[in-house]
Amino acid sequence: xxxxxxxxxxxxxxxxxxxxxxxxxxxxxxxxxxxxxxxxxxxxxxxxxxxxxxxxxxxxxxxxxxxxxxxxxxxxxxxxxxxxxxxxxxxxxxxxxxxxxxxxxxxxxxxxxxxxxxxxxxxxxxxxxxxxxxxxxxxxxxxxxxxxxxxxxxxxxxxxxxxxxxxxxxxxxxxxxxxxxxxxxxxxxxxxxxxxxxxxxxxxxxxxxxxxxxxxxxxxxxxxxxxxxxxxxxxxxxxxxxxxxxxxxxxxxxxxxxxxxxxxxxxxxxxxxxxxxxxxxxxxxxxxxxxxxxxxxxxxxxxxxxxxxxxxxxxxxxxxxxxxxxxxxxxxxxxxxxxxxxxxxxxxxxxxxxxxxxxxxxxxxxxxxxxxxxxxxxxxxxxxxxxxxxxxxxxxxxxxxxxxxxxxxxxxxxxxxxxxxxxxxxxxxxxxxxxxxxxxxxxxxxxxxxxxxxxxxxxxxxxxxxxxxxxxxxxxxxxxxxxxxxxxxxxxxxxxxxxxxxxxxxxxxxxxxxxxxxxxxxxxxxxxxxxxxxxxxxxxxxxxxxxxxxxxxxxxxxxxxxxxxxxxxxxxxxxxxxxxxxxxxxxxxxxxxxxxxxxxxxxxxxxxxxxxxxxxxxxxxxxxxxxxxxxxxxxxxxxxxxxxxxxxxxxx
Ligand SMILES: CCCCC/C=C\C/C=C\C/C=C\CCC(=O)SCCNC(=O)CCNC(=O)[C@H](O)C(C)(C)COP(=O)(O)OP(=O)(O)OC[C@H]1O[C@@H](n2cnc3c(N)ncnc32)[C@H](O)[C@@H]1OP(=O)(O)O
Ligand SMILES: Cc1cc2nc3c(=O)[nH]c(=O)nc-3n(C[C@H](O)[C@H](O)[C@H](O)COP(=O)(O)OP(=O)(O)OC[C@H]3O[C@@H](n4cnc5c(N)ncnc54)[C@H](O)[C@@H]3O)c2cc1C
Numbered sequence: 001x002x003x004x005x006x007x008x009x010x011x012x013x014x015x016x017x018x019x020x021x022x023x024x025x026x027x028x029x030x031x032x033x034x035x036x037x038x039x040x041x042x043x044x045x046x047x048x049x050x051x052x053x054x055x056x057x058x059x060x061x062x063x064x065x066x067x068x069x070x071x072x073x074x075x076x077x078x079x080x081x082x083x084x085x086x087x088x089x090x091x092x093x094x095x096x097x098x099x100x101x102x103x104x105x106x107x108x109x110x111x112x113x114x115x116x117x118x119x120x121x122x123x124x125x126x127x128x129x130x131x132x133x134x135x136x137x138x139x140x141x142x143x144x145x146x147x148x149x150x151x152x153x154x155x156x157x158x159x160x161x162x163x164x165x166x167x168x169x170x171x172x173x174x175x176x177x178x179x180x181x182x183x184x185x186x187x188x189x190x191x192x193x194x195x196x197x198x199x200x201x202x203x204x205x206x207x208x209x210x211x212x213x214x215x216x217x218x219x220x221x222x223x224x225x226x227x228x229x230x231x232x233x234x235x236x237x238x239x240x241x242x243x244x245x246x247x248x249x250x251x252x253x254x255x256x257x258x259x260x261x262x263x264x265x266x267x268x269x270x271x272x273x274x275x276x277x278x279x280x281x282x283x284x285x286x287x288x289x290x291x292x293x294x295x296x297x298x299x300x301x302x303x304x305x306x307x308x309x310x311x312x313x314x315x316x317x318x319x320x321x322x323x324x325x326x327x328x329x330x331x332x333x334x335x336x337x338x339x340x341x342x343x344x345x346x347x348x349x350x351x352x353x354x355x356x357x358x359x360x361x362x363x364x365x366x367x368x369x370x371x372x373x374x375x376x377x378x379x380x381x382x383x384x385x386x387x388x389x390x391x392x393x394x395x396x397x398x399x400x401x402x403x404x405x406x407x408x409x410x411x412x413x414x415x416x417x418x419x420x421x422x423x424x425x426x427x428x429x430x431x432x433x434x435x436x437x438x439x440x441x442x443x444x445x446x447x448x449x450x451x452x453x454x455x456x457x458x459x460x461x462x463x464x465x466x467x468x469x470x471x472x473x474x475x476x477x478x479x480x481x482x483x484x485x486x487x488x489x490x491x492x493x494x495x496x497x498x499x500x501x502x503x504x505x506x507x508x509x510x511x512x513x514x515x516x517x518x519x520x521x522x523x524x525x526x527x528x529x530x531x532x533x534x535x536x537x538x539x540x541x542x543x544x545x546x547x548x549x550x551x552x553x554x555x556x557x558x559x560x561x562x563x564x565x566x567x568x569x570x571x572x573x574x575x576x577x578x579x580x581x582x583x584x585x586x587x588x589x590x591x592x593x594x595x596x597x598x599x600x601x602x603x604x605x606x607x608x609x610x611x612x613x614x615x616x617x618x619x620x621x622x623x624x625x626x627x628x629x630x631x632x633x634x635x636x637x638x639x640x641x642x643x644x645x646x647x648x649x650x651x652x
Pocket of ligand 1: 090091100135145265267268270271273276280358359362410411413414417421
């Protein structure tokens, strides 16, 4: 009962209204209510039980996922759930499935790339799940380099292998297929086609197509609920109108007609999903942080006072590892919200034939996807370590979360490849300054380049680091100087591509600096708005400072080598950071309660809301099939003879 008392005590000592914070975290009262309702619906339905996943074989696991997906769909229909409610319900079911790709990529691709006529034909089928779709872009030989995909769509197609598409291996009936469009002997580059791959009568694979699952992936259970697939086409014919033709058409005569739009619009679904992945990073990181924070308040080691040992959350090292992750979860939440706004804005502009913000939307989604997923993957692993030995047990929820999460650093664009896209965008922005082009959006600060190259940091005492404009300027100076340095070094190469290749490690660092500036800037911007709730804004201000100062601490080399700050100012930042950790400490448990996660969703004995960790860990161990019998299978074959052998040897 010790843990129970501790968490209740922690909750009583918090200095803000946790219910108000729940609304800020959810984004609005309406979003909170939907999430809250859906999470309880899932948690209270035994059909969605997930604590047995680690003991299932791959085939059992996959069938179980199919059962849950079908049951979830039944519930969605029965309860007449809205699109938003259905999305939240699937989220809380918390099991990667073909439905992620159907709703997350196939449907958005159709919506983005189809003509009115094509939408009328395909969307109702997809919405009612009368067809199930996946997104087949990656090939065995090409994933990052989309322009070099080898699959062709001509009147006389060659054959090639897709590799990875989720939902393809066993479930999808249709696929959005990426192939090079060839007509009248000319290659018009990569386009999206809709291709039926399985029979709608008996689910058999259609003639000329070979499909299978690509095999077991990283981790026990984890992403293995998903049927990532391999697909081989051999002279498949599809009707011309299954080229998605909103932006380019092929006439009956085979003439290619390109609308007056950038060819990159065919990549639109990737921009959409990358934006979603940023919000998802805050989900995954907050979940790990919630487990590690509650457990750190329950766990006691050393430092006995009055016969009671110290809660590990009181160790300064524990705080300096945990609280930056807590702050990052909030930071990623708010930058994700902003990215949603940016995406909506660019979509509206595209509809009005304004393509001016497309490069910015691409750079922001690519860069933020990279740094939030990398920090989240590392953060989950850090949370496992923060929970000591118990963190390594599957019942902590952390091993599975890590295994499910890490591919986010690879899918939807390898993180380094995407940061190089941001670097290209930055170098271009700097070079355009010479020609007088005014930078806008997230690169607007480059418009004050002369000031940023000359300015000196104003910090004289630790509290100065709480001043948002000082912090913001430090991040702007660091980023601008790193980009300018890269651009300068690049200009010394006669061949720009060769220079870009040679300097790519530094270019990636410049891209990281720019993206971290965006996160800090958007957190500060969020705090300039109206944030109701007793003590809520105050807590968020502390978290914002922690995110910024911890990032500064971690990348101190950048800040010092660009002379953005002095070693003395770095040391003052560390002093301020320590003080902030102490201020956040009494609020830590309440700050993770604000995520409003049910025990079902957390799936962690260490992160239980009631803190009743030890009896449950103990009980859980006894439920393991290994403990069905005291004497294990194999004793008679392998242990008993061995023991007898040893006995004989010792007698010799
Ligand atoms: C239940 C909750 C779930 C929540 C999670 C949500 C979703 C996750 C669910 C499931 C995930 C599971 C599966 C993931 C599915 C996939 O992985 S699908 C496959 C994804 N594949 C990739 O991402 C491939 C990565 N590669 C690329 O995107 C591009 O090839 C490239 C690296 C960007 C390079 O492209 P290329 O055409 O060669 O470009 P180049 O470098 O030559 O640049 C040309 C210009 O085009 C601009 N540009 C590039 N991309 C875009 C874009 N997307 N939008 C706009 N503009 C773009 C580029 O900046 C260049 O511009 P210039 O002005 O000419 O410099
Ligand atoms: C779980 C999971 C689910 C997926 N689901 C789907 C799906 O549904 N549909 C689909 O189409 N695809 C899917 N994919 C594929 C995924 O999109 C690709 O794996 C991803 O885009 C990376 O491409 P790649 O595998 O070719 O990596 P590679 O490009 O081969 O990367 C290998 C290494 O090379 C480096 N590298 C590559 N190019 C460069 C460069 N220009 N400069 C510097 N370094 C470089 C990378 O940084 C990386 O370290 C999925 C992948 C995973 C892991």
